[in-house]
Amino acid sequence: MPAARESLLDAAWTALARRPWPAVRMVDVAASAGVSRQTLYNEFGSKEGLARALVRREADAYLAGVERALAASADPCDRLTATAEWTAAAARDNALVRALLTGCWSERLPAPALSAAPSSSTVPAQRRADGPLPTPGDLVRLVxxxxxxxxxxxAAGQDDGSALTRSCELVVRLALSCVTAPPDEGGIAELVRDALHRQPA
Incomplete structure (x- = not known):
């Protein structure tokens, strides 16, 4: 029931924008999505399952944006700049992405355990959501x-010691610093280009 699942996740996201996660009620999420509460429980199992699925969806959306940024240009520096700008923008605009990238979860947000949760779900998407959620370090390594x-x-993506891999990690960590202390308008591109220019070949 993919359409119902997405509608429920959208409804949960909308509810989270209006009130803290502890105040979000499952019955309200189901009603907002136009499905029964039983359908919600069939899809997610519990409010914790819904939280895990919502966090997983936002992590996946962030990583899909990284893929788009890396495909946006032929120039390697432009690609890394776009990735850094996407990271900062995604974290600025999405509290769950910011929490995933920084590890700082406010009381307003669902904060599911990042380790795998026991799952008896028959829904493949929920079994994936019940698996381990990415830590900030995991996201740095993935990007x-x-x-x-x-x-x-x-081969370059598997060589942790290569100059290219070190440059990529530098850009990701620079982007994360811009999440917590945003530079002036247009500053991320300048920071990335300057950092890459100073990297040894």
Whole structure:
């Protein structure tokens, strides 16, 4: 029931924008999505399952945006700049992405355990959501390795010590610093280009 699942996740996201997660009620999420409360429980199992699925969806959307940023240009520096700008923008505009990237979960947000949760779900998407959620370090490695693979080929994405991989990690960590202390308008691109220019070849 993919359409109902997405509608329920959209309804949960809308509810979260209006009130803290502890005040979000399952019955209200179901009603807002136009489905029964039983359908909600069939899809997610519990409010914790709904929280895990919502966090997983936002993490996946962030990583899909990284893929788009890395494909936006032929120039490697432009690709890394776009990735850094996307990271900062996604964290600015989405509280769950910001929490995933920084590890700082406010009381307003669902804060599911990042370790895998016991799952008896028959819904494949929920079994995935019940698996481990990414830590900030996981996201740094995922983005770093993906960038290195796109820029240097499959072998580059698996060589933690290469200059390319180090440059990719530097850009990701620079972007995360811009999440917590935003630079002036247009500052991320300048910071990334300057940092890459100073990197040894």
């Amino acid at each position: 770093r390795d993906r960038a290195a693979t796109v820029l240097g080929g499959p």
